[in-house]
Amino acid sequence: MTDEIEVRQCVNGDLAALEATEPPRSGIARNLLQHQASGAIVYAAAWQTQQLVGTVVLDLVSNHTPELKHLFVQESARGAGVGTALCAWTEKRAVQAGFDKLYLSVGVENQAASRLYERLGFTSFGKTTTTTYQYVDDDGQKQWATETDDLFEKALAG
Template sequence: MAIEISICDNIDETVVAALGKLIPQLSASSPSPSAGQLSEILDHDASTLLLARDGDTIVGSMTLVIFPIPTGMRAWIEDVVVDERARGQGVGEALNRQAMKIALQAGAKTIDLTSRPSREAANRLYQRLGFTARETNIYRYEA
């Protein structure tokens, strides 16, 4: 498998179909994103949608969000998903390494992400890449 990571700069039927297949693998309760929703991500200055391809096939994706706050530039990695048939082949690592490179080049002081404890392989990957667990609570308000 020869993985290529690229920044998505155009939403076409291939991207919509791929994310329609990938996002439910991340969260069964999340609906597949529409072309309009994906375009909103691309149009937002803080967001970067990264795609992992094996040849012409999209096998993974993630969203990198980089934003300034009073204490410096920050970055968040969100919605990392690798197709179940491509897991264990370095796709997640390649996506994360590219996101880290982009964030650091943008001046991010820190890069944060969250991962459920049940995602053991993902947690091992993040630790191997140098991420450390923080002593904090994550809160969510749902509208």
């Protein structure tokens, strides 16, 4: 892919495109748009040739605020700079909101994501968390998962 990547905040008009990339009946995008309306998060998407290629959430009320969460790049767009573009956009939004650091967590087994974040200037600060949560699988069924994550931070230039 060589077409330019456009990252912008999601709006209600994006709902159909966002829902097309998630498990059936999961309501993920709808839920994130509602949280965004409350001011708790900023939900953004990356577009390339008018196709949704990735999403990210900037959580403004997490335990480590602000926190970059739920970075996802469509498999067909991986390696094309989409994740980097989403991270850069999120960093700019955090600075605009008055923050001087950005946090994120990465599954301990997700070495590819850890390498991406380290390349982008994030560093692990030696804290690991374990979280159990419910999610909707690709068949629309509710499942439980436990995830162990390393926490990363990055100083932001204002």
